Amino acid sequence: MIISVIITTYKEPETLPKAISSILSQISEGKKMEIIVVGPDEQTKSVVQKFSSRYSFVKYVQDRGEGKPAAINLALIEAKGDIIISTDGDVIIGSQSIEKLLFSFQNSKVGAVSGHPVSTNLRNTILGYWASFLTNAAHQMRTKKDIWPCSGYLYAFRNIIKNIPPNVLSEDGFITQIIRQEGYLIKYAPQAKVYAKYPNNFKDWFKQKVRSAGGYVQISKIRNMRNITQEIKDGMTLFFVYPKSIKEFFWTILLYLARIYLWLLIFWKIQIKKEKFKAIWKRIESTK
DSSP states (O other): OEEEEEEEOSSOTTTHHHHHHHHHTTOOTTOEEEEEEEESSHHHHHHHHHHHTTOTTEEEEEOOSOOHHHHHHHHHHHOOOSEEEEEETTEEEOTTHHHHHHHGGGSTTEEEEEEEEEEOSOTTSHHHHHHHHHHHHHHHHHHHOSSOOOOTTEEEEETTOOOOOTTOSOHHHHHHHHHHHTTOEEEEEEEEEEEEOOOSSHHHHHHHHHHHHHHHHHTTTSTTOOOHHHHHHHHHHHHHHSOOSHHHHHHHHHHHHHHHHHHHHHIIIIIISOOOHHHHOOOOGGGO
């Protein structure tokens, strides 16, 4: 079985080498794997060339900077793998995470497996706490539900996806939906950890959340996809048990208010104004 790892990135010369190295460290002898890095900029090209000079299976694909779906489409054309692993250039894949992802594919009925995002932000700030709360909530939901969408930070799927619409805001949710519609199971590998930095200012926080959660409005036909009702229902248990102090309990209340405002903002931007992909897909600088 051949494994193709796709890394989408843009101007991340500080984090991309770490992302690639975290994958290379998990390639065991005899494992057939290729790493395809997709990016439109010279910085990305330069980083990849340094790796490809040592590892022939590390490849660079240049895209036109039209967003992550378009970048993945280009990589899928090049990918030779039976299984595709998708990740980003600004995250670090945890030790043995690739092995944990691939384990579930021993079952031929499994079509996609999600990794487990872990926030690297400190919990002692409001946005750091929010990141910790939300990643923990997603972990709980993926543990309980069999079709909770895969995480775009790290997930694997059978190479049956031919094309992703270029205007899709959440390609991870779209791919989860297609895999499910093809009759496959969606699994979660909680030990396949991927470490990500989340926004540290409110402007970037709302940009990121409108982009990610807004994508589920586009693909709302799939049962149990994220929406405001689902979030409130699923999050009530954590609301009472996750905060460890009065301050964190107050931050939790503010998070719920922010999420309500977020969904109203998404409704306005996507359902009413019908904003285009380029107007919503913004680079989140504070996560780099």
